[in-house]
Amino acid sequence: MPPSPTVILHTDKPAPALGVLRETHPQLAVHTCDTYADLPGTIERTGAEVVYTVRFDGTPRFPRQALVESDKVKWVSVGGSGTDHLGCWDPARLTVTNAAGVAADMLAEYALGAMLSFSLDLRGFERRQRARSWTAGRIEPIEGKTLLIIGLGKTGEAVARRAQAMGMVTLGIRARPKQMQYMDEVHGPDALYDLFGLADYVVCCLPLLPYTRGMLDASAFAAMKPSAVLVDISRGGIVEESALLSALDSGRLRGAALDVFATEPLPGDHPLWGYDNVIVTPHCAAVYDGWDVKSVRMFACNLTRYLNGEPLENVVDPARGY
Structure with missing residues (x-):
């Protein structure tokens, strides 16, 4: 050399x-x-x-x-x-x-902020503020809720640390499962569909690989609680967007916070822009x-x-x- x-x-x-x-x-x-x-x-x-x-x-x-x-x-x-x-x-x-x-800590703060946005109904309060409507919204504690983290690299670990500090139950998927700090349970990929049904929030932190592309598809959304919220801070292509749209339209998903998309920039006519229960950010969660x-x-x-x-x-x- x-x-x-x-x-x-x-x-x-x-x-x-x-x-x-x-x-x-x-x-x-x-x-x-x-x-x-x-x-x-x-x-x-x-x-x-x-x-x-x-x-x-x-x-x-x-x-x-x-x-x-x-x-x-x-x-x-x-x-x-x-x-x-x-x-x-x-x-x-x-x-x-x-x-x-x-950017692990910044991504984790984004994920926590997104979950709190839904638990505190911040978008609902924003709409009522614009309408000058003194109307109480429905807020709920994040404490005690179950979080499923898909991908436990440095970002997933940072998400878990914050979530556990907030009193959440932390479940995780890891290619090579092992006990980890800040995790209540760590499972292998085979357990994913069983865990979907337990999760109030699902945070995706995976790399885009041939076997992760399209991983969150129609069957994945069907396995989730209708009250679940998806937070995607991974790579565009892991979430099958047509399946996500169907889940949102049918009420099979409470909402989503998305920082990554299959096509970036997200086209101006893409349906995801129009959902009140979807937070769209331009692949910037890691940029600080x-x-x-x-x-x-x-x-x-x-x-x-x-x-x-x-x-x-x-x-x-x-x-x-x-």
Whole structure:
């Protein structure tokens, strides 16, 4: 391994990232690239073997081939947690790491806020306020309610910690079940449908993988309580949107808070915009002031390990997707 690899910072806001690396690794040659279109040429021109990259302009146009098929790039550090936009890669030739956990706390706060919005009927109070109607709404405690968390990575753990502090019963699904702090019960995927019927709130924290795509389909919604609320902070494509719409229309679901969608931006004529019992946010639950600097600092720590020939943290297994 060359002692001083060339690094590319592929982000639409390169200045903060560049500032971090100038502070932590001033000896390295660092280049910036702030468009998808220019990344292949930047890799070819610089011969960079390390690329820190953020999916800042959606998935369809992301220049994955420039990264996963390059004969120069040896390590791709993804600035977020999801790596589905990279597709498949050969782990014998390319190492991919992510910034798992960089937004876990923010995502967990979003999930808790969404659940509280429904338990306190905040949208109902908003409608009555606009109508200047002094009418009591129906509020209920979140304490004692049962939460099902699908996916117990760093985000799922952060959700569980907050939910248990609020007095909720926490149930979880994990590919490799084991007892975990803040969880009352942890089960394997085979138990999912049994747990649906117990949950007042369902929070989806899964990566998008071939076996998770469309996981929340018509049969999943049929297994849930009609009083259940879905919170999706995962990836678009895990929830089958046509099945979700049917569940909402038929009263098989109390409501949903959705930060991710199969097509992003969500088309203006999409039916989900029109539901009073659906919260729509534009894939922003993980975006908070300072997340980009925190992510780059995680990369900088890993870069030190890379330079020292030490094992990298947060290496992603392409077969598992995390």
